[in-house]
Amino acid sequence: MxxxxxxxxxxxxxxxxxxxxxxxxxxxxxxxxxxxxxxxxxxxxxxxxxxxxxxxxxxxxxxxxxxxxxxxxxxxxxxxxxxxxxxxxxxxxxxxxxxxxxxxxxxDPTGENHGPVKVADTYHFKYADGKRYYPFGTTLYAWTHQPTALEEITLKTLSTAPFNKVRMCVFPKYYANVENEPLFYPYVKKGEGKTSTGRVKLEWDFTRFEPAFFEHLEKRIDDLKALGIEADVIIFHPYDKGRWGFDSMGRDNDLKYIKYLTARLSSFRNVWWSLANEFDYIKTKPRADWDIYTKAVVDSDPYQHLCSIHNGSVYYDNWKPEFTHVSIQNGSTVEDFGRAVLLRDVFLKPMVYDEVCYEGDLPQRWGHLSGEEMTEAFWQGTITGTYVTHGETYKNAGDTINWAKGGRLIGSSPARIAFLKKILEEAPGPLELADPWKDHHTATTADSSYYLIYFGKKMQQEWAFNLPKKAGPAAKTKFQVEVIDTWNMTITKLPEIFEAGAPVEYRIFDKDRKSIRLPMKPYLALRIRAVN
CATH class of the missing domain: 2.60.40.10 (Immunoglobulins)
Known part of the structure; x- marks a missing residue:
């Protein structure tokens, strides 16, 4: 036995x-x-x-x-x-x-493994397996440099939020509302000095990386992957101001850092490369060096992940082939109709307005959008076939601000963004303005079977069924209309069936010139779908 x-x-x-x-x-x-x-x-x-x-x-x-x-x-x-x-x-x-x-x-992949995100149809994105990807991002600059408990709260918050992309810095950030020391540093410490004001200044051996720092970063990127979230990794940023010196290591050390970072992270399928946040505010790096850094990233990545560079006041040369898409800071682009599409038509690449100001109550002009303003920015971007990124700057429990440190979300826009995301994902394909020259309210899909009309702040009692002739439907195509209240998050299907008539100049009306009544409210939209 x-x-x-x-x-x-x-x-x-x-x-x-x-x-x-x-x-x-x-x-x-x-x-x-x-x-x-x-x-x-x-x-x-x-x-x-x-x-x-x-x-x-x-x-x-x-x-x-x-x-x-x-x-x-x-x-x-x-x-x-x-x-x-x-x-x-x-x-x-x-x-x-x-x-x-x-x-x-x-x-073969299983579950939610759809592969890395790639550019598709010039202005849009797909996963490698062909599934559509619509970026609904948020901003968490220094979330991986916080106490473990706060990082876990951030992940729990993201698990129920609508966001599928996170903008995040590799290096720690020293800026208003985020001045704490991180748990890990990217380099081995070789000593301590003092600044002219008497503050202790850590000194680094820029030839020796600290693996624990990168292991922690990798763990958090994998945590995002488990939630179906892309990590838009910001390689450099200007928010150091002499605190650690990671913004002024010199070109040779910068290139060593890029080589090490890409060797560690290129195999992560949910990584995007952002060369910098506000590259033009990093005064220690000449503009010409950004081409060198960009080429170093692209050449070191055998999988050609998405790559961009983010601006402060001056746009970079986003037309260069190394950049797969355009990452823009400019709040005015999505404040009103007809603006968001203009830059897309200049660069002819997917346009992601990654910083359009933030919902919050900070005194700075970039940090006090209302929930209505943040939500409208997303709608203004969506109907032009571009994409918008969220951020929240309300002071939260423990003086935590989500945009800087992560934590909980308390704003009113995330629920409305989730509502819009569902509408877009239910569409038969990505949206484009049907007539970008003259109609900045009406978006359509490639087969002209689906329209989304957004009225913004405009209130009106009545809407006569009409669509642009350009990219318009064939005569006798029948449609059903739904009224969308983008703020109260309701969709009301109307009983009428509309039939496209012959074009009259640049518009297509219902053959009987039928109209619908609208509630006198702002932020309404119409979803118009062809029916058999």
Whole structure:
């Protein structure tokens, strides 16, 4: 009997071990495969050791850079984009790390794994598997530099919020309402000094990264992935002001940082690259350097994640091919009709108005939009085929402001943004202005079977059924109309059926010139859908 128990125990252990190894050799498409190797710890491994691996499935070969993860551990990460058998072989200037080979199987994705987001149809986005992606972002600049309990509250808040993209800084932020020291720093501390005012100033060894900092960042990016949220990672920002010196490391150290960051994060499918927030306010970096930094990011990313650069007062050269889409700060673009589409027509790329001021009660002009104003900004962007990003600047419990540190949301716009998001996702495709020259209220889809008309602040008792002739429906097409109260979040389907008549100059009316009554309210919209 003891012998039989030993055999049984061995079998169970063998089965468990075999299953563990077998599981580790199967990776979903667009998931992360990782090679981990032990190597030299002497000298400065961040500077002295180079490491990478070539991955091949017999049809394509992809090289991925490796990185030193501390304590003698070196890693290479890879995101397979095709199912099937993959083989790899490492290369390094260290004999201990070079020539290591292995294989794994890439299998079909499951659940909510739709792959990384890519540009689609010139102005819009899709996941790699073809599913439409409409960015409804929010701003959490320094949320990963807060106490653990607050970070967990932020994630819980996001789990029920409508946002599927988060703008977030890699480096900690020193700015009004966010002046705390972070739990982790990106570099190894080599000493302390003092400023002219007597404040303690930490000094860094910019040749040695602190792996714990990046591990924490990676964990939070994976937490966002689990919630279906894209991480719009801001690589540089101007909110340091001599506190830590991460904004003034010099070009060589900046490029080392980019190389290390991209080696660690490129294999994360929900990462977007934002070269900077308000690049023109970082006075320590000449404008010409941004081309160098952008090229370094793009060249280091074998998967070509989405890439942009964000402005303060001056736009960058967003037409350059390295930038997949345009990230703009300009609140006036979505304050009224006809503005948001203009920049899109200049750059001919997806347009994301990532900073249009924030809903809140701060005294600064950028921090006190009402909920109505924030909601209308989203509608103004949506009907022009562009996208808008949210942020909240109300002072919350514990002097926490969501836009800066994360935490809870207390504003009135997120629920209305969720309402709009559902409307857009139910549409048969992305929206465009039907007649961008003369009608800035009416959006349509590519097949002219669906229209969304937004009235904004305008109130009227009656609306005569009419659509633009440009991109208009064929005569005799029948439509049903729904009245949308964008603030009270109601949709009322009208019983009438309307029939498109022959064009009259630049408009198409109902063949019997029928009209509908409207409630005398602001912020109304109409959803008009073709019926059989």
């Amino acid at each position: 003891p012998f039989m128990k030993s055999i049984l125990l061995f079998t169970l252990l063998f089965t468990a071990t075999f299953h563990q190894v077998f599981s580790q050799t199967k990776i979903e498409r667009w998931d992360r495969f990782e090679i981990s190797l032990k190597g030299p710890e002497n000298g400065n491994p961040f500077e002295d050791i180079t490491l990478g691996a070539e991955f091949s499935n017999g049809k394509e070969k992809i090289k991925a850079a490796g990185f030193y993860d501390g304590k003698g551990v070196y890693k290479v990460r890879f995101m397979p984009q095709s199912v099937g058998e993959w083989k790899y072989r490492t290369f390094s200037n260290s004999k201990v790390l070079s020539g290591k080979s292995g294989s794994f199987t890439c299998v």
